[in-house]
Amino acid sequence: MDNGESSSTNNSSRPWESYNTFFTNAKAGMEGVDKEKVQRIVYEMSKGSKFFQNEERKEALMKQKIEHMRDRCAKLSSSDLSNYHKVVDKRILELEATRDLSRIWLHVDMDAFYAAVETLSDPSLKGKPMAVGGLSMISTANYEARKFGVRAAMPGFIARKLCPDLIFVPVDFTKYTHYSDLTRKVFRNYDPHFIAGSLDEAYLDITEVCRERGLSGGEIAEELRSSVYSETGLTCSAGVAANRLLAKVCSDINKPNGQFVLQNDRSTVMTFVSSLPVRKIGGIGKVTEHILKDALGIKTCEEMVQKGPLLYALFSQSSADFFLSVGLGLGGTDTPQVRSRKSISSERTFAATGDERLLYSKLAEIAEMLSHDMKKEGLTARTLTLKLKTASFEIRSRAVSLQRYTCSSDDILKHATKLLKAELPVSVRLIGLRMSQFVGEIRNSDPSQGTITKFIVQKDSSRQDLDDNDSFDLDASKNCLSNDLSLSFGSHETSYAHLKDVVEYEERSQIDSEKVIPNQECVKKKKGRNSFSISANGPLYWVDGYKCVLCGIELPPSFVEERQEHLLIFILLRDFKTKNLDLVLPQHLQNEGQLTEKVNSKRKKQKPDQKDSSKHIPIHTFFTKSNQNSNETQRK
DNA sequence: GGGTCGAACCAGT
DNA sequence: TTCCAACTGGTTCGACCC
Numbered sequence: 001m002d003n004g005e006s007s008s009t010n011n012s013s014r015p016w017e018s019y020n021t022f023f024t025n026a027k028a029g030m031e032g033v034d035k036e037k038v039q040r041i042v043y044e045m046s047k048g049s050k051f052f053q054n055e056e057r058k059e060a061l062m063k064q065k066i067e068h069m070r071d072r073c074a075k076l077s078s079s080d081l082s083n084y085h086k087v088v089d090k091r092i093l094e095l096e097a098t099r100d101l102s103r104i105w106l107h108v109d110m111d112a113f114y115a116a117v118e119t120l121s122d123p124s125l126k127g128k129p130m131a132v133g134g135l136s137m138i139s140t141a142n143y144e145a146r147k148f149g150v151r152a153a154m155p156g157f158i159a160r161k162l163c164p165d166l167i168f169v170p171v172d173f174t175k176y177t178h179y180s181d182l183t184r185k186v187f188r189n190y191d192p193h194f195i196a197g198s199l200d201e202a203y204l205d206i207t208e209v210c211r212e213r214g215l216s217g218g219e220i221a222e223e224l225r226s227s228v229y230s231e232t233g234l235t236c237s238a239g240v241a242a243n244r245l246l247a248k249v250c251s252d253i254n255k256p257n258g259q260f261v262l263q264n265d266r267s268t269v270m271t272f273v274s275s276l277p278v279r280k281i282g283g284i285g286k287v288t289e290h291i292l293k294d295a296l297g298i299k300t301c302e303e304m305v306q307k308g309p310l311l312y313a314l315f316s317q318s319s320a321d322f323f324l325s326v327g328l329g330l331g332g333t334d335t336p337q338v339r340s341r342k343s344i345s346s347e348r349t350f351a352a353t354g355d356e357r358l359l360y361s362k363l364a365e366i367a368e369m370l371s372h373d374m375k376k377e378g379l380t381a382r383t384l385t386l387k388l389k390t391a392s393f394e395i396r397s398r399a400v401s402l403q404r405y406t407c408s409s410d411d412i413l414k415h416a417t418k419l420l421k422a423e424l425p426v427s428v429r430l431i432g433l434r435m436s437q438f439v440g441e442i443r444n445s446d447p448s449q450g451t452i453t454k455f456i457v458q459k460d461s462s463r464q465d466l467d468d469n470d471s472f473d474l475d476a477s478k479n480c481l482s483n484d485l486s487l488s489f490g491s492h493e494t495s496y497a498h499l500k501d502v503v504e505y506e507e508r509s510q511i512d513s514e515k516v517i518p519n520q521e522c523v524k525k526k527k528g529r530n531s532f533s534i535s536a537n538g539p540l541y542w543v544d545g546y547k548c549v550l551c552g553i554e555l556p557p558s559f560v561e562e563r564q565e566h567l568l569i570f571i572l573l574r575d576f577k578t579k580n581l582d583l584v585l586p587q588h589l590q591n592e593g594q595l596t597e598k599v600n601s602k603r604k605k606q607k608p609d610q611k612d613s614s615k616h617i618p619i620h621t622f623f624t625k626s627n628q629n630s631n632e633t634q635r636k
Numbered sequence: 637g638g639g640t641c642g643a644a645c646c647a648g649t
Numbered sequence: 650t651t652c653c654a655a656c657t658g659g660t661t662c663g664a665c666c667c
Contacts, residue, residue: 045652046652046653049652049653050653051652051653052653055653058645061645133654134651134654135650135651135652136651136652136653136654137653137654137655138654139649139654140649152649153649153653153654154653155652155653155654156651156652156653157651157652157653158652158653160651197648197649198648198649199649200649201649282647282648283646283647283648283659284647285646285647285648286646286647287645287646287647288646288647316660316661318660318661319660319661341657341658342657342658342659343656343657343658344656344657345655345656345657346655346656347654347655347656348654348655349653349654349655383641383642385642385643393653395644395645396643396644397642397643397644398642398643399641399642399643400642401641401642430654430655432655432656434656434657
């Protein structure tokens with residue numbers, strides 16, 4: 001991509017100079033490459049192709065975007081700018097207050113991982129230019145190959161042109177996973193809660209191990225790298241800094257087989273960041289780099305702070321916040337909760353075709369693969385997205401939310417077929433299917449909007465160890481809130497107490513426990529105590545296996561989701577009503593009668609009943625947006 | 637005007 | 650001779666509904 005030089009200048013005698021699709025010297029091991037030669041070869045091999053035309057189309061769109069931004073920039077009045085100045089000043093103070101220089105983070109990155117593993121298994125490859133992958137695409141290249149300009153994500157046929165002696169080795173994930181496990185065993189000795197970025201990289205909080213052993217971050221990094229080498233025979237690079245964002249930047253500085261330590265003091269961090277190109281930051285890619293540079297003249301992280309008012313004027317709050325925090329050298333310092341999977345997908349590329357029968361058969365194969373993967377992981381989801389890459393490399397996606405959670409290939413195929421049918425006729429070279437919105441997951445598009453799940457997750461992270469006497473199982477409660485149930489709620493503490501009340505209420509309903517049959521494994525009786533925790537399928541107790549103990553409604557055991565929704569909504573509505581509060585429910589759950597209707601007619605579209613809402617104080621008014629102050633920018 | 641959802645795009649490995 | 654991947658997470662924006 002861009003190497004810090006303008007790509008917008010179009011030199012007709014050297015057209016390749018503006019074609020920066022693959023070449024970058026940002027990758028370790030590519031310094032000193034004959035950049036112009038590589039660019040020219042890549043350009044010559046690409047020009048005129050469908051792929052090339054699509055790249056041109058995308059570049060034109062990007063230029064349009066940049067122009068639009070410049071226009072908006074030019075239209076800003078001095079009073080606008082002065083207002084944004086105030087916003088930035090305030091935000092800087094807020095962000096500075098979050099600066100934590102007490103932690104020591106280490107980022108480890110294995111050197112040309114796949115290629116190094118392949119060389120271990122076949123030492124004859126040592127010293128020869130080699131790439132892992134095939135002629136269509138290579139996953140990574142060793143350092144000998146990088147000298148020729150060969151790099152990851154480059155098509156193999158171009159790589160071969162750049163380096164005719166290049167050896168191709170097919171990808172073997174089993175091998176890489178094995179070596180990745182070996183490295184992780186080492187990482188665990190330094191931080192049992194390390195964050196695995198991918199097979200070949202990880203973040204470790206080494207604060208404690210440094211303190212306990214009286215060693216510096218650099219010394220621990222040396223030791224860890226040597227330990228990884230003796231366990232695997234592979235080299236890695238490391239970066240040590242006060243936060244993960246900086247540690248990652250640092251690990252790239254002395255690659256391969258090196259390390260860089262950034263001292264934990266503010267002025268060192270600010271000096272480091274001052275000349276750091278924005279592209280070095282994780283999350284800023286080719287497009288964002290271009291926009292920042294060509295529309296706002298921002299090339300370094302320091303300039304993000306200097307031009308903060310423009311960033312807040314032109315970007316969304318979250319983007320501007322991110323840019324500003326980068327400019328201040330801030331990054332994640334806490335160990336986040338284990339992140340759960342958000343989607344699962346399967347896609348395949350093939351020779352472009354418009355043959356409908358062939359397309360349907362490809363679709364069936366992919367539906368089958370996806371269903372297989374979902375079953376393997378025990379996932380069911382309700383949003384299906386069809387992805388198509390047309391013969392001209394245009395990406396299209398079409399999504400539909402299903403009535404039920406599913407992982408069945410028949411269901412997936414049935415709906416995917418409908419989606420594909422609507423696109424025909426079309427010539428495509430890739431079909432992909434993705435399933436998202438898993439059971440237990442709550443969709444919330446506004447990050448500042450609170451939901452019970454989100455709140456619980458936050459609570460969970462701040463209270464790692466719940467009181468053992470507490471019968472409320474937080475993990476389980478995440479699962480019991482199924483579907484797109486989104487609840488606006490009052491203060492955090494009130495909500496927490498309220499949910500506890502729900503469980504206590506439930507326990508009180510357990511008097512005749514002989515007749516109560518727990519729904520599947522949803523109720524776990526705690527040893528020696530007459531208390532229950534909510535588990536995977538929700539707090540549902542059903543008399544004789546089908547009748548709700550709370551209201552008598554009959555729901556057969558197979559209606560798992562409906563049972564979950566029913567009990568939760570029943571209790572919440574009752575409770576919120578007695579507290580004279582309003583509960584904001586998703587549309588399809590906004591009247592109680594629907595619960596019965598769903599059993600009979602499987603989720604007809606519901607119109608919410610808002611008749612009584614006016615008498616209640618909307619519950620969401622109690623929720624204080626965490627970023628309310630910063631949301632008061634004049635952007636809108 | 638707020639919330640939800642779909643579509644497109646961006647980024648990283 | 651081969652002719653630009655597979656997968657995932659996140660953000661933004663607009664349409665639509667109420």
